[in-house]
Amino acid sequence: MVPAEMRPRRRADAERSVARIVSAARASLSRDPDATVDDIAKAAGVGRMTLYGHFRTRPELVETALIDALHCGEAVLAGIDLSGDAREAMTRLLTSSWSLVAESTALLTAAQKVLSAARLRELHAGAAQRVEQLIRRGQQQGVFRTDLPIVWLVNAVHYILNGAAEENRAGRMETEDVTGVVIATVQSILAVPPSEARATV
Amino acid sequence: MVPAEMRPRRRADAERSVARIVSAARASLSRDPDATVDDIAKAAGVGRMTLYGHFRTRPELVETALIDALHCGEAVLAGIDLSGDAREAMTRLLTSSWSLVAESTALLTAAQKVLSAARLRELHAGAAQRVEQLIRRGQQQGVFRTDLPIVWLVNAVHYILNGAAEENRAGRMETEDVTGVVIATVQSILAVPPSEARATV
DNA sequence: GCTAACGCGTACATTCCCGTACGAGATAGA
DNA sequence: TCTATCTCGTACGGGAATGTACGCGTTAGC
Numbered sequence: 001m002v003p004a005e006m007r008p009r010r011r012a013d014a015e016r017s018v019a020r021i022v023s024a025a026r027a028s029l030s031r032d033p034d035a036t037v038d039d040i041a042k043a044a045g046v047g048r049m050t051l052y053g054h055f056r057t058r059p060e061l062v063e064t065a066l067i068d069a070l071h072c073g074e075a076v077l078a079g080i081d082l083s084g085d086a087r088e089a090m091t092r093l094l095t096s097s098w099s100l101v102a103e104s105t106a107l108l109t110a111a112q113k114v115l116s117a118a119r120l121r122e123l124h125a126g127a128a129q130r131v132e133q134l135i136r137r138g139q140q141q142g143v144f145r146t147d148l149p150i151v152w153l154v155n156a157v158h159y160i161l162n163g164a165a166e167e168n169r170a171g172r173m174e175t176e177d178v179t180g181v182v183i184a185t186v187q188s189i190l191a192v193p194p195s196e197a198r199a200t201v
Numbered sequence: 202m203v204p205a206e207m208r209p210r211r212r213a214d215a216e217r218s219v220a221r222i223v224s225a226a227r228a229s230l231s232r233d234p235d236a237t238v239d240d241i242a243k244a245a246g247v248g249r250m251t252l253y254g255h256f257r258t259r260p261e262l263v264e265t266a267l268i269d270a271l272h273c274g275e276a277v278l279a280g281i282d283l284s285g286d287a288r289e290a291m292t293r294l295l296t297s298s299w300s301l302v303a304e305s306t307a308l309l310t311a312a313q314k315v316l317s318a319a320r321l322r323e324l325h326a327g328a329a330q331r332v333e334q335l336i337r338r339g340q341q342q343g344v345f346r347t348d349l350p351i352v353w354l355v356n357a358v359h360y361i362l363n364g365a366a367e368e369n370r371a372g373r374m375e376t377e378d379v380t381g382v383v384i385a386t387v388q389s390i391l392a393v394p395p396s397e398a399r400a401t402v
Numbered sequence: 403g404c405t406a407a408c409g410c411g412t413a414c415a416t417t418c419c420c421g422t423a424c425g426a427g428a429t430a431g432a
Numbered sequence: 433t434c435t436a437t438c439t440c441g442t443a444c445g446g447g448a449a450t451g452t453a454c455g456c457g458t459t460a461g462c
Contacts, residue, residue: 011407011460034235036449047410058450145389151373152382156364163360164353172352181349185357188346188389212430212437237419248440259420 018054020044025065030103031169033110037061059114063123066111069104070127076100077130086138090190091183093134094161098182101131102165105158128154135190144190153190160185219255221245226266231304232370234311238262260315264324267312270305271328277301278331287339291391292384294335295362299383302332303366306359329355336391345391354391361386 010018024044028035037058041048055061076097082089108124115123132154138144145153164182167173173181211219225245229236238259242249256262277298283290309325316324333355339345346354365383368374374382 013460014408017409037451038449049411050409052451053408053410056451148382148385149374149378152365152368152386155368155373156361156386159360159364160357163357167353167356172356173350177350181353184349184394185353185390188392188394189386191389191394193385193389193392214430215438218438238421239419250440250442251438253421254438254440257421 014054017044017046017050021046021051021054021061022065022068025061026069026103026107029062029065029110030069030106033106033113035110062107062111062114063119066104066107066115066123069100069107070123073097073100073104073127074130077127082130082134082137085143086134086141087143087187087190089134090138090186093131094183094186095179098161098179099165101127101158102161105162106165131157138190143192145192147193156189157186160189215255218245218247218251222247222252222255222262223266223269226262227270227304227308230263230266230311231270231307234307234314236311263308263312263315264320267305267308267316267324270301270308271324274298274301274305274328275331278328283331283335283338286344287335287342288344288388288391290335291339291387294332295384295387296380299362299380300366302328302359303362306363307366332358339391344393346393348394357390358387361390 021040021044025035025040028040028043032039037051038048040061041051044051051061055064077093080089080092080096082093104127108120111120111123132150135144135150135153135157139146139150161182164173164178164185168175168178222241222245226236226241229241229244233240238252239249241262242252245252252262256265278294281290281293281297283294305328309321312321333351336345336351336354336358340347340351362383365374365379365386369376369379
């Protein structure tokens with residue numbers, strides 16, 4: 001709530017602790033949405049009380065972790081060239097940030113239990129919109145399908161990313177294989193299906 | 202554990218209660234994996250103590266619900282013609298039972314928290330194998346892709362079904378639209394991609 | 403070096419859920 | 433009608449997680 005600039009100055013070690021806690025929270029929560037405050041503190045290598053010194057409640061911590069992941073996502077997205085052929089742009093996007101997007105989505109579901117729906121929409125709107133715009137541009141270029149609702153296409157991509165991340169965690173897919181599988185699957189979902197292609201001609 | 206035939210006879214009203222509880226458990230758990238025993242009892246319209254009269258522990262209830270859903274799935278699958286063109290067979294399968302499969306998958310994730318991995322594999326093996334065999338047959342027919350691991354294809358279909366069910370629950374997709382969207386998406390995922398088609402020829 | 407800020411542990415109150423114990427009233431089924 | 437079975441409420445104990453209170457030792461930063 002309070003802008004970072006207005007809070008009383010923090011000491012350097014406090015800054016480091018907070019960073020480690022947020023990082024641990026992102027990792028723990030995206031792995032297990034029900035991760036305990038104690039789990040996160042242990043993962044961060046700090047005491048539970050130290051954590052409570054920086055975050056008053058668990059929901060506040062979850063929200064901070066989600067915001068952090070979304071900001072990272074925004075930053076990475078901003079650095080990717082999304083112009084040109086939408087299919088190639090999507091491949092670039094997935095190659096460089098599928099794990100980040102998957103993490104954000106997992107965090108989002110973790111946050112659904114503790115944050116209000118309105119707050120969630122507010123936070124997630126930006127991130128999802130970038131993907132949606134890319135898909136929309138692909139549709140205008142005629143390389144992405146238009147026979148399914150765009151909301152579904154956006155979310156289907158997220159479900160696939162999440163699923164691939166989970167397969168990887170569960171040991172059913174090697175980390176080095178994920179990128180290729182994700183790209184192939186997503187491109188198949190977004191591509192113009194044969195039936196529609198005929199209709200378009 | 203104990204076969205139904207060997208347990209002492211139950212009265213008709215008890216039979217009805219159990220049926221309502223299992224049904225409520227399936228519905229509640231597939232909506233919220235963390236549904237409380239009390240939630241389920243309320244949804245079933247019985248007291249919590251009545252529930253405990255039939256199921257000793259929550260894990261036992263979860264397992265029963267999962268088994269029930271899987272059995273329903275098996276029964277439906279057994280009634281579907283899976284011969285002929287694998288694509289059409291898949292469409293028939295999805296049309297008649299996407300919601301059932303989605304429910305089973307959701308229940309499976311709910312069960313992952315309370316049942317052992319070994320027990321889960323044991324229970325789920327049959328259901329997943331039917332889908333896997335269908336996909337494998339499609340690959341032999343040359344209508345389904347072979348460039349991605351079959352395990353991934355099977356699970357990707359499950360992720361999509363789950364996702365579609367969630368979109369429907371969240372009010373982002375109309376119930377009457379789900380079937381079409383699911384079929385279109387799954388067929389796109391399984392279809393032979395253009396690049397592989399060229400290579401095959 | 404001084405001081406405020408920080409790390410961190412113990413202890414405690416609270417809440418929520420699970421599972422058990424007991425028992426009184428209702429009902430299916432013979 | 434009679435009885436075993438079933439429903440279901442209250443009450444209780446245990447466990448886990450959240451958040452608070454207090455305090456001592458340490459360290460960053462001036």
